[in-house]
Amino acid sequence: MRSFCVKAALLGSIFSLAALPALAQQTKVTNQGITPTEIVLGTHQDLSGPIKSWGVPVTNGMKMAVDEVNAAGGINGRKLKLIVEDVGYDPKRAVLATQKLVEKDKIFAMLAPLGSPTVLAAQDILLEAGIPQLFPVTSAEFTYKMDPKNPQDRLKFNNVPPYTESVRAGARHLMQEKGSKKPCVMYQDDEFGKNVLDGFNQAVADAKLTAASVTSYKRGASDFSSQVAKMKSDGCDLVVLGTIVRETVGVMAEGRKIGFAPVYFGSTAANVIEVPALGKDVTEGFYAVGGMEIPYRDTSTGKAKEWAEAYYKLYNMEPNTQSALGYNEVMTFAHYAKLAGKDLTGAKFLAAMESGDVFQDIFNSPPVKFSPTEHLSATVYLLQQIKDGRWVVLKRDLKN
Amino acid sequence: MRFVFKTDYDQDIRLLKHSGYWWSYGVLLAALIAFPYLVGSYLQSQIVFVFIYAIVGVALIILTGFTGQASLGHAAFLAIGAYTAGFLQSQGISFIVYFPAAAIITGAVGAMVGFPALRLSGIYLVIATIAFAFIVEEILARWESVTHGNEGMRVRTLDFLGQPVPRDGDAFYFLCLLVLVGSILLALNLLRSPTGRAFIAIRDSETAAKSMGIDLAGYKVKSFAISAALTGMAGVLFAHKMSFISPEMFTLLLSIEFIMVIIIGGAFGVHGAVLGAIFIVMVDPFLTALKDDVPVLGASLASSLGMSSEGSGKLRDTMSAIGSAAGLKGAIYGLIIMMFILFEPYGLYGRWLKVKLFFQLFPLYKKATFKRQKTYVKSERNR
Numbered sequence: 001m002r003s004f005c006v007k008a009a010l011l012g013s014i015f016s017l018a019a020l021p022a023l024a025q026q027t028k029v030t031n032q033g034i035t036p037t038e039i040v041l042g043t044h045q046d047l048s049g050p051i052k053s054w055g056v057p058v059t060n061g062m063k064m065a066v067d068e069v070n071a072a073g074g075i076n077g078r079k080l081k082l083i084v085e086d087v088g089y090d091p092k093r094a095v096l097a098t099q100k101l102v103e104k105d106k107i108f109a110m111l112a113p114l115g116s117p118t119v120l121a122a123q124d125i126l127l128e129a130g131i132p133q134l135f136p137v138t139s140a141e142f143t144y145k146m147d148p149k150n151p152q153d154r155l156k157f158n159n160v161p162p163y164t165e166s167v168r169a170g171a172r173h174l175m176q177e178k179g180s181k182k183p184c185v186m187y188q189d190d191e192f193g194k195n196v197l198d199g200f201n202q203a204v205a206d207a208k209l210t211a212a213s214v215t216s217y218k219r220g221a222s223d224f225s226s227q228v229a230k231m232k233s234d235g236c237d238l239v240v241l242g243t244i245v246r247e248t249v250g251v252m253a254e255g256r257k258i259g260f261a262p263v264y265f266g267s268t269a270a271n272v273i274e275v276p277a278l279g280k281d282v283t284e285g286f287y288a289v290g291g292m293e294i295p296y297r298d299t300s301t302g303k304a305k306e307w308a309e310a311y312y313k314l315y316n317m318e319p320n321t322q323s324a325l326g327y328n329e330v331m332t333f334a335h336y337a338k339l340a341g342k343d344l345t346g347a348k349f350l351a352a353m354e355s356g357d358v359f360q361d362i363f364n365s366p367p368v369k370f371s372p373t374e375h376l377s378a379t380v381y382l383l384q385q386i387k388d389g390r391w392v393v394l395k396r397d398l399k400n
Numbered sequence: 401m402r403f404v405f406k407t408d409y410d411q412d413i414r415l416l417k418h419s420g421y422w423w424s425y426g427v428l429l430a431a432l433i434a435f436p437y438l439v440g441s442y443l444q445s446q447i448v449f450v451f452i453y454a455i456v457g458v459a460l461i462i463l464t465g466f467t468g469q470a471s472l473g474h475a476a477f478l479a480i481g482a483y484t485a486g487f488l489q490s491q492g493i494s495f496i497v498y499f500p501a502a503a504i505i506t507g508a509v510g511a512m513v514g515f516p517a518l519r520l521s522g523i524y525l526v527i528a529t530i531a532f533a534f535i536v537e538e539i540l541a542r543w544e545s546v547t548h549g550n551e552g553m554r555v556r557t558l559d560f561l562g563q564p565v566p567r568d569g570d571a572f573y574f575l576c577l578l579v580l581v582g583s584i585l586l587a588l589n590l591l592r593s594p595t596g597r598a599f600i601a602i603r604d605s606e607t608a609a610k611s612m613g614i615d616l617a618g619y620k621v622k623s624f625a626i627s628a629a630l631t632g633m634a635g636v637l638f639a640h641k642m643s644f645i646s647p648e649m650f651t652l653l654l655s656i657e658f659i660m661v662i663i664i665g666g667a668f669g670v671h672g673a674v675l676g677a678i679f680i681v682m683v684d685p686f687l688t689a690l691k692d693d694v695p696v697l698g699a700s701l702a703s704s705l706g707m708s709s710e711g712s713g714k715l716r717d718t719m720s721a722i723g724s725a726a727g728l729k730g731a732i733y734g735l736i737i738m739m740f741i742l743f744e745p746y747g748l749y750g751r752w753l754k755v756k757l758f759f760q761l762f763p764l765y766k767k768a769t770f771k772r773q774k775t776y777v778k779s780e781r782n783r
Contacts (some may be wrong), residue, residue, distance in 0.1 A: 048730050085688065088730070091642055091649055092449060096685055099442040099568075117552065120644040125568065142554070189541070191550040191646070 027151040029346035030130040033108030042101035049088035061326025094118035112329040127152040144376040161291040161378040167199030169398040170289030175207040180238040182212035187242025196242030232260040249279040292365040294391040303362035413592040436570040451576035457661040457673025459630035465667035467623040468603030473529030476536035479650035481635020503629040510628020514621035540647040552646025666747025675748040695719035
């Protein structure tokens with residue numbers, strides 16, 4: 001009898017869900033987290049896990065931007081409040097942290113959450129609650145591609161250059177400029193590396209060439225001698241690297257050792273100050289595609305220099321691309337929230353985001369804008385090269 | 401103290417030994433059923449993760465706690481269950497079919513892993529299961545036509561006979577509860593059956609078990625298969641709860657987390673799986689809540705004790721700065737686990753039993769009651 005009651009209760013509860021209303025075609029968007037004095041924003045970062053070299057500077061940059069916006073009087077009189085949760089690159093913790101932010105902290109928007117699996121596991125929670133997912137620090141397609149059948153997809157916005165598209169644009173440009181005959185690729189055997197490989201293949205097809213050599217390595221590998229030897233024997237004249245920091249330096253050092261000196265080109269993941277810092281003269285001449293200029297403290301000018309100096313003073317760390325990115329995400333939000341007007345609501349904010357109004361950051365990056373059909377703003381990339389241990393911008397209008 | 405007067409041999413193996421069991425578990429079940437109507441989705445989500453981890457915990461207790469075979473490969477079993485669900489669902493197969501299918505496939509894989517376990521024990525078995533987990537991770541990354549490789553795979557909302565069961569909804573909660581209760585009942589029934597007794601005999605002494613006529617090979621494989629099948633079912637729920645799965649989610653770290661569940665909970669009883677799961681899943685949100693709430697409380701306490709508002713504001717800021725220091729959570733977490741292994745090897749459930757006995761026998765409680773007599777193990781020390 002007892003177990004029957006339990007079963008009946010369970011079944012009943014399952015069936016009671018049958019009566020869910022059909023989805024309306026209008027995008028549901030939240031108004032929570034907006035008070036006359038405050039706008040509450042949330043983010044989940046990796047501050048203690050495997051990619052904290054991204055999470056920490058991104059968070060620093062974001063906090064700095066929030067302080068700056070608030071010091072200038074906030075957004076139409078509302079101060080920003082940023083709640084950071086550390087999820088250590090664990091999707092389970094990302095799901096829980098997101099629910100906490102939505103439910104307990106009542107955030108208005110999720111700003112710049114970090115990592116592909118973490119962002120993707122938590123994404124639906126935000127969309128279903130009508131909370132915009134703004135500028136996640138991952139370029140996975142799920143974060144900006146909209147399904148016309150799902151009106152909640154309108155809440156997704158991204159401005160990080162996708163690896164595939166940016167590598168395609170950069171590699172094709174270099175192949176044509178250098179007159180490459182035998183382009184090659186070497187990539188890390190994971191999601192990131194596969195995106196680079198896809199970009200390379202598209203660029204090769206664009207330039208009407210054939211790949212001379214395709215090699216890969218396992219994540220965490222530190223010996224690349226066999227791959228580099230193979231590329232040398234295949235006669236590669238341009239090598240696209242789907243590598244991050246340590247591997248980039250490792251490959252180029254190995255190449256130098258065996259007298260193999262092609263044109264090296266890397267993705268946005270390698271377009272960071274850590275590469276020349278670690279590689280010293282080995283990485284001289286390395287090309288990479290990037291979304292923004294590197295905010296060097298000594299050579300940047302104007303507002304970017306002020307920012308870089310202030311960042312260094314505040315955190316006692318050299319500013320890098322990651323921290324500039326974090327700073328930019330908050331500033332981009334502030335720009336569109338201001339545009340939405342004094343009586344900010346979720347719907348007005350969405351309309352402002354999609355208005356096509358241009359946001360120009362202080363780092364001289366390609367302008368940011370969105371439209372109702374395009375929720376990825378990063379479609380123009382920069383070609384950069386390491387000269388004398390520093391990244392120098394060569395071309396500002398790489399496009400597909 | 402309660403004395404159960406036994407008049408029937410059945411009383412020895414009854415699951416609910418006396419009326420106290422009916423009351424306590426009845427109240428627990430009622431509370432669990434009422435829970436989703438009382439709390440928000442954040443807490444409910446935590447409980448769902450507790451259920452899923454507890455199912456894996458029960459599976460591990462059958463294998464490690466009862467049969468004595470360690471495994472650091474359970475993340476791989478979870479992955480097989482999760483990917484079976486994801487793939488079959490994308491082929492348009494119903495939950496009614498792919499849920500048992502995931503259990504059967506994972507169980508079969510578990511049996512295959514069980515065979516090498518016949519010749520291995522202790523640390524070597526652990527190494528073998530780690531190797532297995534790596535192989536599975538590698539296959540998930542390579543077999544792109546099925547798993548979508550490293551890009552990962554979206555898992556659509558669970559569809560129960562045409563009814564959507566959203567992962568944050570009450571129905572999903574009840575489904576997980578049902579599976580957990582089912583697996584606990586399975587484990588308890590297993591324990592009082594000849595199979596379960598054979599498992600325990602193997603754990604305590606393989607030589608003795610063998611000389612009693614127990615087929616070591618058969619029972620070890622069975623234990624692996626049952627444990628894997630349960631984990632596979634948990635994997636289906638995990639996939640739906642996450643809505644996105646990728647090979648990098650099922651790493652060695654997750655297997656270690658599962659082992660921690662039973663170490664902290666206590667590996668010698670099914671209670672341990674649930675208590676350990678509660679601990680592993682909820683410590684992190686709990687520390688998060690402390691980070692948010694303690695500074696505010698501390699500041700208001702300080703101001704009520706006569707501190708100036710400026711001073712208490714400063715105190716609050718300092719406390720929240722300490723609370724949100726990166727890695728603090730990890731340190732606390734590690735410390736707690738170390739304390740458990742050093743001071744309470746029987747886990748939370750063991751501690752509960754000791755506390756209970758202390759009050760039952762007061763003032764006659766003796767520490768030595770729980771001292772483990774393992775003189776018989778000495779003969780197998782060099783195995």
